[in-house]
Amino acid sequence: MPKLSQAVVMLVRGEGHTQSPPQVGKIMVVVNLSDELTLEGGMDDVQTELGQITFFLAKVGVTMESILDENADLADKKIQTYNFKIEDSECRFMYFETTSVRKNPPWLDFINERIGDANIKFESISRSPNGLLLILTNARLFAAVFGRSATSCLDRQLLEPDFGIKTAMNMCGNEEIRQTRSQSNTITPTHIDRQAARPSDSFVFGLSEAEDLRYISAHIKGDRKTTLQGRDSLTVKVVGDEKLNWNKLIAQCQMFLDRFAARDYIALFPNYRNFQPTSAEDTNRLDEYLITALKTKDYSKLELCIPEFLSEAEFSFSYSNNFKKENIIYSFLEPQQLEKVFKNTEKITIGRLRNKRIYAYSAAEDRVLPYRYWSVYDCLVYECDFGGFHYILNDGRWVQVDPDFYKSIVDFIDTRVQEEQPESWYLNIDISDNISKKNSEAIFNEKIVEIRDSCVLFDRAKLKIGTGRQDKEFCDVLDLQDDGMMRIINAKQYKDASSINYLFSQAKFYSEAFLHDETFLAQIRNFIGSGPCSKRDAYLEYIKPDVESNHGRDYVVCLWLLYDNSGKAPTKAEIPLIAKYELKLMHDHLRKVCKFNKIILRFVPVKITRYTKSQKK
Incomplete structure (x- = not known):
């Protein structure tokens, strides 16, 4: 049997699926290996193994139905749905295909201006497979994502933002790190990538106390054949013969749930404590401060930026993805643009900020990329004081600044500057x-x-x-x-x-x-x-x-x-x-x-x- 070289899986919190789906004896999903994943095999055959898989975790109360994004236009995707079981875990697979049309890139049109009547015309129509594999185990829901467009079918607001990185820190420790990505919590957030020539401890990486650790790649303690990559998701890479099969996949999900709840990371990565997520109640109050700042056009503590690294030479941005109408392209983002986007700032709400999207525009493809976008809310960076604590909004989540860390900065300014x-x-x-x-x-x-x-x-x-x-x-x-x-x-x-x-x-x-x-x-x-x-x-x-x-x-x-x-x-x-x-x-x-x-x-x-x-x- 051919082996699966890569897969992407999301984990979603859930209370359980009340209706048992019918079992299916055999499942087959084939995904283009060039840029996606391949899953092939039958439950009655020798099990196919996976060398790589990625898990996401969603918030409590999410079900197989509610995890799907209401704005994903699933009805137009002609989705095929299959239900089956692995041991006691219910599974649902959803398959659909997407089509994209590519025409002359700008550089080819530029050349055509000087080559006379023999214009070169390029046109390509490509189809790509996509799939969602939902796994319900221990009353928790996982979602495996196959293909570039599958992730956009999920409601990202329902996923735990720190599942992957916390689990990786707890399971790997701080001695066998290969890569890190952090974000400086400055008015202009900076993404900082570090990579060691060989697995090293956190001291070698020189993480600053004000860097919000966003990604870590490291070996599991005691197992150098298995690498974990943690961000909002958790990617497992296995080399050698101990790859994942269906039964191991379920066991891994259950183990990661347990390790996500552990608190080993606090001692292993003390700088991670400097920025802790806020409660739902505090988040609502802090959102009110944000809305007030936008309505009054107070941008003194507000910035607008994509929450991940994008090359300025390759990408610009748009607040729309119109197929027929013109899209306005911005070479960079700034909060003042929201006055035009929302037209009436008095009517701005958190819901509208979450629903409004910022799309990446590819100069090479000369088009807005429909699958690469972020909500405006996720792109806002804002800081304020509330209840005696200092808070920062970054990447769609409010974090409370650790009081000791906050005090160290304030004391330094007071006594040393x-x-x-x-x-x-x-x-x-x-x-x-x-x-x-x-x-x-x-x-x-x-x-x-x-x-x-x-x-x-x-x-x-x-x-x-x-x-x-x-x-x-x-x-x-x-x-x-x-x-x-x-x-x-x-x-x-x-x-x-x-x-x-x-x-x-x-x-x-x-x-x-x-x-x-x-x-x-x-x-x-x-x-x-x-x-x-x-x-x-x-x-x-x-x-x-x-x-x-x-x-x-x-x-x-x-x-x-x-x-x-x-x-x-x-x-x-x-x-x-x-x-x-x-x-x-x-x-x-x-x-x-x-x-x-x-x-x-x-x-x-x-x-x-x-x-x-x-x-x-």
């Missing part, structure tokens, strides 16, 4: 531009150099780091003070968490490169030497021409946050938590690794104009 009052000579500068109808920190930087001509303006400078592009700035203003200390000034408007985060990241990146990159250092010196600074020679004498002689202790890094002088001055305590953590990371690195003399934070009042523009319909 040096906040000083701004000097009088640059207070209340007007940064409004009546031509572009915008407020710009570039105007502030230019005014600084105008007032103090001994400063060097690096804002909008085009410098190179290493062999990279020549588009780097170093800082906004470089200032050799009267006391002989040089300060590296980075300025940004204090308007939302994104701008704050950008300031901290920019300061860390450029300041480190200044001390370690020969090309960058040389370009900085050349820029100063060719500029109008009244103290060029003093700057060039201070900044040594070689990296070995340039030391962080001779420089102060300044972070200037520009705020509207018509309002109250902010303080470091009011910075959003995720931006505070970015500040902590930057501060630790520049002080402990780069050895800069000081890191000083200032809130600088500036004059801001609130521009409005009317446009005829």
Whole structure:
């Protein structure tokens, strides 16, 4: 008998299936091995074995009927349904096929413009098999998914989001890890992939305490032939002769249920505790805060991003998948787009956020991918305080920030970050531009150099780091003070968490490169030497021409946050938590690794104009 090389299975919580389905003596499902799974065999034959299978777990109360997505258009898929039993476990298999039409990609149309009448025309119609295998065991429902389109038939809101990763952590421990994927809980979430050349312990992977672990691949303790890959799902890979057959499959489901409930992971992966899922009651209250922010258009602590890694070179996004009507394609996502998508923000509800989809658009295929989408709710990142705790919404779930972790960040900002009052000579500068109808920190930087001509303006400078592009700035203003200390000034408007985060990241990146990159250092010196600074020679004498002689202790890094002088001055305590953590990371690195003399934070009042523009319909 041919062997099944790969399969995908989901586990769903359920109270049980009340009506016993009729038994079927023989089942056969064949799936294209090129990108899907193959299941073949009969209950009366020698059992086919699986080398790989993936399980999902859904929430309590889900049945074989309710797990199906109401928006999946199952009636149009001509589904064939079969019911049978494996030992005491009820099973249901649902099979359907999908068809896709591919025509000329954009690059071929581009070529056709220059090859005359002999245009090349490409057209391909492909059919692919898909299947759902539902398994009910120990009053819990599993769903095996075969084919690329099968997952879209399931209601993903009914699946446990952490089943796979918790089970993998409990069964594998932290000593035989092969791969991890984590997400930094910053205002711009970053997916971080790590892979070791051989199975290693978690220390080798260097997981940060603020990274939300999303995926782990590791060997089961004591069994190097079996690898578990855990995320929201749990994938089992078996090498050798001990592959899964039908009876082993049921036993595995029962074992994973038991290990999912274990709490070994708490001691093995302590950073995973920093972000814990909230209760249903708290989730409802927190959702109310989210809706209020959207209705009032308060995006200061809100971001919109896909909850997984996608290459920007390959994908864009659309809020629709219209076959006949035009789809609007966005090269990137931002929360302000929701005002157009929902038209009336006063009518936004959690239900509408969950039902509205964001689709991936493939540039290579020149089409919206109907099978690759996320709900808007799953793409929102938001943070707020409630009941004395701090919460973050990420990837469609609210998590409570561990109080000790939260306290460590707050205490660091309170005791270690040096906040000083701004000097009088640059207070209340007007940064409004009546031509572009915008407020710009570039105007502030230019005014600084105008007032103090001994400063060097690096804002909008085009410098190179290493062999990279020549588009780097170093800082906004470089200032050799009267006391002989040089300060590296980075300025940004204090308007939302994104701008704050950008300031901290920019300061860390450029300041480190200044001390370690020969090309960058040389370009900085050349820029100063060719500029109008009244103290060029003093700057060039201070900044040594070689990296070995340039030391962080001779420089102060300044972070200037520009705020509207018509309002109250902010303080470091009011910075959003995720931006505070970015500040902590930057501060630790520049002080402990780069050895800069000081890191000083200032809130600088500036004059801001609130521009409005009317446009005829």
